[in-house]
Amino acid sequence: MSRNDNQERRGRPPEPVSVEVLAPGHTFATVTDKISSIVLTRRTPLYWLVGLGFALLLVMVLLTAITYLMGMGVGIYGVKIPVGWGFDIVNFVWWIGIGHAGTLISAILLLLRQQWRTSINRFAEAMTLFAVACAGMFPLLHMGRPWLFYWLLPYPNSMQVWPQFRSPLVWDVFAVSTYGTVSLIFWYVGLMPDVATLRDKAQSKTAKVIYGIMALGWRGSARHWHRYETAYLLLAGLATPLVVSVHTVVSFDFTIGLPAGWHTTIFPPYFVAGAIYSGFAMVLTLAIPIRAFYGLEDFITHKHLENSAKILLATGLIVTYGYAMEAFMAWYSGDKFEWYMTSWRATGGYRLQYWLLILCNVVSVQFLWFKRLRRNVPFLFVISFIINLGMWMERYVIVVTSLSRDFVPSAWRPYSATIWDYATLIGTIGFFFVCFFLFLRLLPMIAIFEMRELVAKAEGGKR
Amino acid sequence: MEKDPLLYGVLAEFDGEHELLEAGRRAYQHGYRHMDAYSPMPIQGMSAVIGFPKTRLPLVVLIGGLAGCFGGFLMQYWISVIDYPLNIGGRPLNSWPAFIPVTFEMTILCAALAAALGMLALNGLPRPHHPLFNAPSFAGVTRNKFFLCIEATDPKFERDQVRRFLLSLNPREVTDVEQ
Numbered sequence: 094m095s096r097n098d099n100q101e102r103r104g105r106p107p108e109p110v111s112v113e114v115l116a117p118g119h120t121f122a123t124v125t126d127k128i129s130s131i132v133l134t135r136r137t138p139l140y141w142l143v144g145l146g147f148a149l150l151l152v153m154v155l156l157t158a159i160t161y162l163m164g165m166g167v168g169i170y171g172v173k174i175p176v177g178w179g180f181d182i183v184n185f186v187w188w189i190g191i192g193h194a195g196t197l198i199s200a201i202l203l204l205l206r207q208q209w210r211t212s213i214n215r216f217a218e219a220m221t222l223f224a225v226a227c228a229g230m231f232p233l234l235h236m237g238r239p240w241l242f243y244w245l246l247p248y249p250n251s252m253q254v255w256p257q258f259r260s261p262l263v264w265d266v267f268a269v270s271t272y273g274t275v276s277l278i279f280w281y282v283g284l285m286p287d288v289a290t291l292r293d294k295a296q297s298k299t300a301k302v303i304y305g306i307m308a309l310g311w312r313g314s315a316r317h318w319h320r321y322e323t324a325y326l327l328l329a330g331l332a333t334p335l336v337v338s339v340h341t342v343v344s345f346d347f348t349i350g351l352p353a354g355w356h357t358t359i360f361p362p363y364f365v366a367g368a369i370y371s372g373f374a375m376v377l378t379l380a381i382p383i384r385a386f387y388g389l390e391d392f393i394t395h396k397h398l399e400n401s402a403k404i405l406l407a408t409g410l411i412v413t414y415g416y417a418m419e420a421f422m423a424w425y426s427g428d429k430f431e432w433y434m435t436s437w438r439a440t441g442g443y444r445l446q447y448w449l450l451i452l453c454n455v456v457s458v459q460f461l462w463f464k465r466l467r468r469n470v471p472f473l474f475v476i477s478f479i480i481n482l483g484m485w486m487e488r489y490v491i492v493v494t495s496l497s498r499d500f501v502p503s504a505w506r507p508y509s510a511t512i513w514d515y516a517t518l519i520g521t522i523g524f525f526f527v528c529f530f531l532f533l534r535l536l537p538m539i540a541i542f543e544m545r546e547l548v549a550k551a552e553g554g555k556r
Numbered sequence: 557m558e559k560d561p562l563l564y565g566v567l568a569e570f571d572g573e574h575e576l577l578e579a580g581r582r583a584y585q586h587g588y589r590h591m592d593a594y595s596p597m598p599i600q601g602m603s604a605v606i607g608f609p610k611t612r613l614p615l616v617v618l619i620g621g622l623a624g625c626f627g628g629f630l631m632q633y634w635i636s637v638i639d640y641p642l643n644i645g646g647r648p649l650n651s652w653p654a655f656i657p658v659t660f661e662m663t664i665l666c667a668a669l670a671a672a673l674g675m676l677a678l679n680g681l682p683r684p685h686h687p688l689f690n691a692p693s694f695a696g697v698t699r700n701k702f703f704l705c706i707e708a709t710d711p712k713f714e715r716d717q718v719r720r721f722l723l724s725l726n727p728r729e730v731t732d733v734e735q
Contacts, residue, residue, distance in 0.1 A: 120700070121596060121597075121699065121700035122699060122700045125596070125698075125699045125700065126699075247631060247635060253640070254640060255635040255636075255639065255640045256635075257642070258632045258635065258636055258654065258655060258658060259636075259651055259654040261657075263658070264657040264658055264661075267657070267658045267661040267662065268657065268661050270665075271661040271662075271664055271665040274665060274668070274669075275664060275665065275668040278668050278669065278671075278672045279668070281672075282672050282675070286596075286597075286698065289698045290596075290698040290699060292698070293695040293696075293697075293698045293699065294698075294699065305684060306682075306684070309676065309681045309682035309683070309684075310681050310682050310683035310684050310685070310686060311681065311698075312594060312686055312688060312689070312694075312697060313594040313595050313596060313697040313698060314592045314593070314594055314679075315580075315592060315593040315594070315595065315599065315602040315603045315606060315608070316592060316603050316606075316608050316679075317679045317681075318595070318597075318598040318599070318602070318603065319598075319602075319603035319608065319611055320611045320613050320675050320678055320679055321598070321675060321679075322598050323611055323613045323614065323675070324613060324617075324671045324672060324674070324675035327613070327614065327617050327667075327671045328668055328671050328672070331621075331664050331667050331668050331671070332668075334660075334664070335661075335664045338657070338660055338661065338664075342657050342661075345657070542596060542597040542598075543597070545596055545597040545700075546597050546598070549573060549597065
């Protein structure tokens, strides 16, 4: 399932695996042992406990915020008329966007036969799953009566009503649930052979039983591998249009509406590019500490970080184009509401957020034109935070400014977030990291069998 | 010849994927059909060499996808046109452009479920126990070992002949696998 196999079939000798994606000297045994030993060790590393502890504190903040919300109602947030959507929707779009990079790495880079996806796709898929879980909380929490969320689903009910299928909010329900389900399926299918490795290597009886159940009896049969590879390729082919469609449907939440600054056709591609942009930034935020703390520099090499940086640069430029087109069309259309919205964003009450967003998303990414900076690991780590902050700002500016000043001046009001808005956001970040830390401890963070395929091509199959 | 009912097959361990491919090819040429190769990662061409070239899984996925597509659209049509029509400015009830996003998502969802569940079902998984796990060295198949197993259900199976044939392929080891 790579460039080499195609060439073998055409009768040319396969290209060697670039040393840049896997350090030389590895065998099937060493890659297996290195990755599985992180999970099967009986001594939990101190830095893991510290990280998990801190994340759990943030989860307690989240639980407090949610409990208070359920008791007191949505009024504890800063949302009022006219800004009926605030942090709730900003956070939802931000988290879903972050999730998109995992699917891109797993699915799209597979279809494009890129070898550098191998060591990063497993934890990137896990990142997607946990990001979608965090995102999914917000549409439920922001409802006035969250316990009635299931009314959005088409189930036969005694009130004899059905959801409104012409609404992007209902489309969102289907898109996000499909995305979560397909990501889970794709991730689990990818995990099966590696969980079988853990089953066979585990020393403790409990570990053997649990991994044995999860592995579903996988035994490496060639017939099974054949169907497995077919399923994996088909899932990748399905996940690719899915990831594009999900953020497109999320952008439809805005584009279907009429407020100035929302009703624009640039949104679907610009949102998808922005999602990949923030997602890859999060991949770097996770990959850089993981390779340092777990000693995985042989598997997650400078090449992986540099390629991620190149994707950041490319999607950052697409996002810049989106901003430029928004502004240009606002002027070119002659629509006074669009033009007012554009100029007010840059000069009005939210100008600080707007220019911060331009600084973080447009200016900072230009540094990645320079190879020395793309290869500078601390710089990449810092810039990944800056980009994630910038993308959050972008959603904030889109949601809040368009609602705060729309068509009729008598309806203009400012928006400000409350402590509960911030608490919920920070709480979901904690929830994400709790899930991620548990994943790092309990499951293989790199796809072991795919690394073996790389070893086979590199070394001619050393044991 | 008496067939031992307690024997699942004869297992041979090989050095690497090239040796396993060659062994599988020779076993197929020799006339064995009930056999399987086991490896820690997929080997290109292995399943074809032992006589299993194509899977029906793509058809299963297609059927799943079409079911999702038609099911999704018909659900929306029935709800919006027949059971709960809403007169919104006299607009057409069958607003099919608006039905496209949900139809698309349902197609992908049902196709993906068909791919995963179909793969598991066709593979006969989950199957927690299998006679091969009785062989002590087989645990290495998920780490760095490659095996070929010729099963006792094969019409040409005769334990000593199979053992001699497998030994002629230069394996690391040949063992019997109990049921």
